[in-house]
Amino acid sequence: MKNIVVIGGGTGLSQLLRGLKWLKEVNLTSIVAVTDEGGSSGIIRNDFEIPPPGDIRNNIIALAEKESLITELLGYRFNEGFLKNHNLGNIILLALTRINNNNFPLAIKSLSEFLNIKGRVLPSSFELIRIVGEFVDGTVVFGEKNLVSQNKKISRVWLDGNSEAYEESITAIKNSDCIIFGPGSLYTSIITNLLVKGIKESIKESKSKLIYISNIMTQPGETNEYNLSDHVEQIEYYLDYEVDYIIANSGKIPNFILNRYKKRNSSEVKIDMIDDRIIKDDLVYFINEEKTIVRHDSTKLSKIIKNIIGD
Structure with a gap:
């Protein structure tokens, strides 16, 4: 059996897991960022003092043996009333935490067992930590929402407060054969995990094959005008180590879709480096015909x- 660990958060990671869960003879562990402060996750984090459940919920759903009515319910978001913007799966994870005497890991395990997921989902930490960012103009902001909303070039990021890594996450990393970073928001989904005390050190100790999956499109307010080399440079800077493989998209995206993204201040991540580590392929998958999402x-x-883990 090969032990694969994926590190990130958000929709990019869950999309990856939907494919990886069908690989045979693989033990799959997803380690998820806990600095999300937006939407339902942010409200639950602030009001009930538990780690934000949203990205964890998304990963659990992605790894479910069958995506059925139950998984659809867990992903349901309310659009009106006092539950507006809340996600049912987030509320269920909160309820399971309280039922289990405020044991968030046990809540995750309970929901995972109920859905019979193909793998494990673990938080990088259980501390209520926040990401802090400094822009090139010297401005410093606290929190993920503020970091993205400024729409400025980020100079550096760090964590505010204690950031001890979850022991099971450390063990999974040390026992891994392959560690995958991304896809996902560069600073707020991937690098935020590397800032947690113990994560980076365990990755170095593991001697695993390290794979970075680059985003197809830039993240508005976070990686404006970043090319592939910019992404790789930042990953390796905060990891303090080189990755072994870089997976990047070489597929074409229609102009009408690129123009729609351009209006949101997002553009294609261009392959601007020549490196033997790069694996290029047409990786584009389109969803939502009315407003196409890449x-x-x-x-x-x-x-x-x-192919990589089989070599």
Whole structure:
């Protein structure tokens, strides 16, 4: 059995997991960021003092043996009343935490067992930590929402407060054969995990194959005009180590879709470096015909990962 650990958060990671969960002879562990402060997750974090459940919920759903009515319910978001913007799965994770005497890990395990997921989902930490960012103009902001909303070039990021890594996450990393970073928001989904005390050190100790999956599109307010080299440079700077493989999209995106993204201050991540570590493929997957969204093709990604871990 090969032990694969994926590190990140948000929709990019869950899209990857939907493909990886079907690989045979693989033990899969997803380590998820806990600095999210937006939407339902942010409200639950602030009001009930538990780690933000949103990205954890998304990963659990992605790893479910069957995506059915239950998983659809867990992903349901209310649009009106006092529950407006709240997600049912987040509320269920909160309820399970309280039922289990405020034991958030046990809540995650309970929901995971109920859905019979193919793998494990673990938080990088259980501390209520926040990401802090400094922009090139010297301005410093606290919190993920503020970091993205300023729409300025980020100079550096760090964590505010204690950031001890969750022991099970450390163990999973040390026992891994392959560690995958991304896809996902560069600073707020991937690098925020590397800032947690013990994560980076465990990665170095593991001697695993390290794979970075680059985003297809830039993140508005976070990686404006970043090319592939910018992403890799930042990952390796905060990791303090070089990755072994870089997976990047070489597929074409229609102009009408690129123009729609351009209005949101987002553009294609261009491959601007020549490096033997780069694996290029057409990884584009489109969802939502009315307002097309670009995602990674999870099936193609899983085949590339299978080839790497099989070498």
